[in-house]
Amino acid sequence: MPPLLSTxxxxxxxxxxxxxxxxTAHITGNLVVIAALLVRGGPPDVAQVLSVPVFIFAVCFVWxxxxxxxxxxxxxxxxxxxxxxxxLLCVLTISxxxxxxxxxxxxxxxxxxxxxxxAMASQYTLLRTAAPKSPSTAVMTGNLTFTVLSLMxxxxxxxxxxxSDNEHLKETLAALIGFFGGCLAGAAAVTWLGDWSWSLPxxxxxxxxxxx
Numbered sequence: 498m499p500p501l502l503s504t505x506x507x508x509x510x511x512x513x514x515x516x517x518x519x520x521t522a523h524i525t526g527n528l529v530v531i532a533a534l535l536v537r538g539g540p541p542d543v544a545q546v547l548s549v550p551v552f553i554f555a556v557c558f559v560w561x562x563x564x565x566x567x568x569x570x571x572x573x574x575x576x577x578x579x580x581x582x583x584x585l586l587c588v589l590t591i592s593x594x595x596x597x598x599x600x601x602x603x604x605x606x607x608x609x610x611x612x613x614x615x616a617m618a619s620q621y622t623l624l625r626t627a628a629p630k631s632p633s634t635a636v637m638t639g640n641l642t643f644t645v646l647s648l649m650x651x652x653x654x655x656x657x658x659x660x661s662d663n664e665h666l667k668e669t670l671a672a673l674i675g676f677f678g679g680c681l682a683g684a685a686a687v688t689w690l691g692d693w694s695w696s697l698p699x700x701x702x703x704x705x706x707x708x709x
Contacts, residue, residue, distance in 0.1 A: 503679065506620065507680040508686065511680045512686060517601045518601060520548075527548045552618050563622065574627040574628065578620075578705055644669050
């Protein structure tokens with residue numbers, strides 16, 4: 498499941514960046530952009546300013562649902578994946594009806610990326626609550642570092658520098674490949690599908706919901 502979720506994260510992040518100039522799957526990137534614009538280049542737009550509090554609110558909302566459900570593992574992952582699917586479906590609907598990328602600073606140009614960001618908040622909360630041992634599906638810096646260190650340990654003699662096993666390495670490498678593949682697919686979707694590009698992460702989220 499993590500590789501597929503990584504692919505979803507990659508598509509959402511790239512489509513959000515190309516359409517709205519907002520990292521919909523990376524709060525870190527938004528913080529960097531906000532800080533740079535505040536110091537060097539004028540005020541950030543509304544979506545960038547709201548991205549952090551909206552993400553926090555979305556995580557709290559999904560946590561509340563997880564708490565109320567009182568479930569664990571796949572039984573918890575299923576409703577949280579449904580939330581992600583419905584949020585991405587909302588983004589697709591807004592994109593097709595209003596074409597917000599043509600006016601990224603308008604109301605729908607603000608709402609759409611924040612809804613997509615909320616969908617990713619649902620995915621991240623899912624990982625931390627339903628599959629806490631899974632590798633990250635979006636923070637590829639940590640995954641790449643772990644992969645390189647694990648491979649260096651395997652290629653060297655003596656004791657390992659980090660604690661890892663083959664299964665964890667395979668999962669992390671699959672997440673890396675899935676994310677990058679999602680980025681490529683997302684960029685292609687924006688180029689070829691335009692307003693319908695959000696249909697790609699919607700379909701992938703639907704597949705994840707079925708597979709779970």
